[in-house]
Amino acid sequence: MSESSLPSVQSFAIGNIQLAKVLDSLEPTSPRFLYVDKRKDDFDPHLEWLQPHFVDPEKRMLLSIHTFLIQTKHHTILIDTCIGNEKQNLAFAQWNGRQGFYLRDLAAASCAPESVDYVFCTHMHLDHTGWSTRLQDGRWTPTFPNAKYLFNKREWEHWQNEPNPEDQAVVQQNIVPIIEAGQVEWVDNAWGIDDEVTLIPTPGHTPGHCRVLLRSNGQEAVITGDMMVHPVQIAEPQWQQQADVDKALAIETRTQFIDQHCDSDTLILGTHFNTATGVHIVSKGEQKRIKQ
Numbered sequence: 001m002s003e004s005s006l007p008s009v010q011s012f013a014i015g016n017i018q019l020a021k022v023l024d025s026l027e028p029t030s031p032r033f034l035y036v037d038k039r040k041d042d043f044d045p046h047l048e049w050l051q052p053h054f055v056d057p058e059k060r061m062l063l064s065i066h067t068f069l070i071q072t073k074h075h076t077i078l079i080d081t082c083i084g085n086e087k088q089n090l091a092f093a094q095w096n097g098r099q100g101f102y103l104r105d106l107a108a109a110s111c112a113p114e115s116v117d118y119v120f121c122t123h124m125h126l127d128h129t130g131w132s133t134r135l136q137d138g139r140w141t142p143t144f145p146n147a148k149y150l151f152n153k154r155e156w157e158h159w160q161n162e163p164n165p166e167d168q169a170v171v172q173q174n175i176v177p178i179i180e181a182g183q184v185e186w187v188d189n190a191w192g193i194d195d196e197v198t199l200i201p202t203p204g205h206t207p208g209h210c211r212v213l214l215r216s217n218g219q220e221a222v223i224t225g226d227m228m229v230h231p232v233q234i235a236e237p238q239w240q241q242q243a244d245v246d247k248a249l250a251i252e253t254r255t256q257f258i259d260q261h262c263d264s265d266t267l268i269l270g271t272h273f274n275t276a277t278g279v280h281i282v283s284k285g286e287q288k289r290i291k292q
């Protein structure tokens with residue numbers, strides 16, 4: 001299946017909130033890319049519930065990169081803006097100069113860029129901030145002209161002075177143009193976008209990383225961000241992620257989150273989880289896994 005023909009929009013309802021997953025990319029990925037010391041065979045004890053949706057027949061992880069489009073009574077909100085098009089000098093060279101179909105698919109989910117009120121990126125990595133900007137007349141400009149972009153202060157403090165050129169490519173292409181356009185609203189700690197959507201600090205993957213809590217009409221869901229990248233981490237929260245800035249804190253945050261939400265009604269919306277994307281965590285004997 002070519003990238004352009006993938007089913008790219010998936011819808012959910014949490015109480016009165018309408019939510020759509022809008023895909024930017026879905027790629028099979030080697031465990032080596034994500035975890036410090038894990039190989040394909042380390043997935044064997046969990047293949048029974050990870051295949052076919054989260055691990056392919058060659059035991060590669062299926063990692064989705066998508067936006068969550070949230071429609072509350074009051075606001076249109078985007079959580080995470082994926083890879084973007086035409087970026088250069090990225091840490092993953094295969095994404096340089098990319099031409100994806102994200103804006104077309106956002107339109108298919110009935111979202112015009114002008115209609116977005118808030119944009120929030122769970123953290124400032126390249127696969128979460130890309131579509132915050134687009135190239136227009138040779139300049140990086142905000143893709144969502146009427147939106148307030150919510151920037152976590154701690155996250156920006158960390159990334160603004162990172163000397164690595166690949167980090168600076170993200171800062172200069174995806175972040176600085178928003179600041180220069182005067183569209184940033186600076187946030188810190190737990191922060192409510194409105195009465196149904198709250199940002200909650202979950203540090204470890206990055207210093208200012210936040211998950212997003214959705215509560216409406218007695219129902220609850222959480223957007224994970226990269227606190228947990230692949231569903232295998234529900235069973236193996238202690239696996240170290242290459243990209244975690246503080247690996248010990250990331251493990252602590254992830255373990256706590258999984259324990260807190262195990263056998264609950266909370267819908268877990270994985271920022272990189274392939275379809276079904278929204279899952280419930282359950283215990284089975286000593287193990288934790290996804291409810292099927």
Ligand SMILES: [Zn+2]
Binds near residue numbers: 125226272
């Ligand atoms: Zn990510």
